[in-house]
Amino acid sequence: MSSTALTDRRHTAPTQGGQVTLAVAEKTLVAEGVCRLRLVDPAGQRVPDWTPGAHIDLGLPHGLTRQYSLCGDRWDPFAFEIAVLREPAGSGGSAFVHDRLGVGDHVQVGGPRNNFRLVPAEHYLFVAGGIGITPLLPMLEQASRLDTPWTLLYGGRRRASMAFLDRLAVWGDRVLVRPQDTHGLLDLAGVVAGRPPGTKVYCCGPGPLLSAVEEVCTDLPAGHLRTERFSAKEQPRPARTTPYEVELARSGRVLEVPPTVSVLDALGEAGVTVLASCRQGVCGTCETAVLAGDPDHRDSLLDDDERRSGATFFPCVSRSVSDRLVLDL
Known part of the structure; x- marks a missing residue:
């Protein structure tokens, strides 16, 4: 189904429980171990709008849900495009996409959500590693x-x-392609040191790359480095080893949460539903407003300023420093 055949449609695909049902319209191999999917509404309706840096939740059989960044044309109102890296050591989601998901198949899609927004800058330095x-x-x-x-x-x-690489070729020498087998490790220090004034750095890729970028960008002003992780970074031990209370402001209920139980699980056991997906603090689905108290942030999303503000946290992984957290639930 082509987008040109759908230009007279004016409605957005209906949602159920925050999800839409989309069909695989195209599936192509864009590199070794990487396939691109084009997802469209089966009835030809519009898909939800999105902005650069956004991702979707892709619902797969057996209860698997995986997050994939949108990489297509954001001005195309009738399709989402994602690229999926085959991960042999994964839990089966990428293998299903590569081996079993075909054109015409339907999938459940949640979102889009954006934790990696592009903000205004005088100049950008983008750093990508692999599927990043x-x-x-x-x-x-x-x-x-x-x-x-x-x-x-x-x-x-x-x-x-x-x-x-073919899509990037149109930008000429603004794109520095550096395969490791021919160029070695990326010269992050050199590229960052040579950035023009007012540059903001955006980086996405495997954990070691993100850690290396963070190390060479320690002198950048706050907010000038933005990273996106596909897996959670290692966290220190929880801030407290004793139970704490979580107050639900809208109902006045107070829950006691053991230090070894996530707030999300405690809420679930109490019959309080909070939409969640990755349960690793990387997708942002379960973000919850904090009205009082001091959260123990254990996510891989918030920057230092956002952590200090304590205005929001991710109950799938985060805990509490204070004796009580008051949540907007």
């Missing part, structure tokens, strides 16, 4: 539309495994 190129592609296109200067440093194990 996906959320950055719409950012490159948005920055280009706004005539904001940018540079992309793109690394991977080898060129054949690096997706969307």
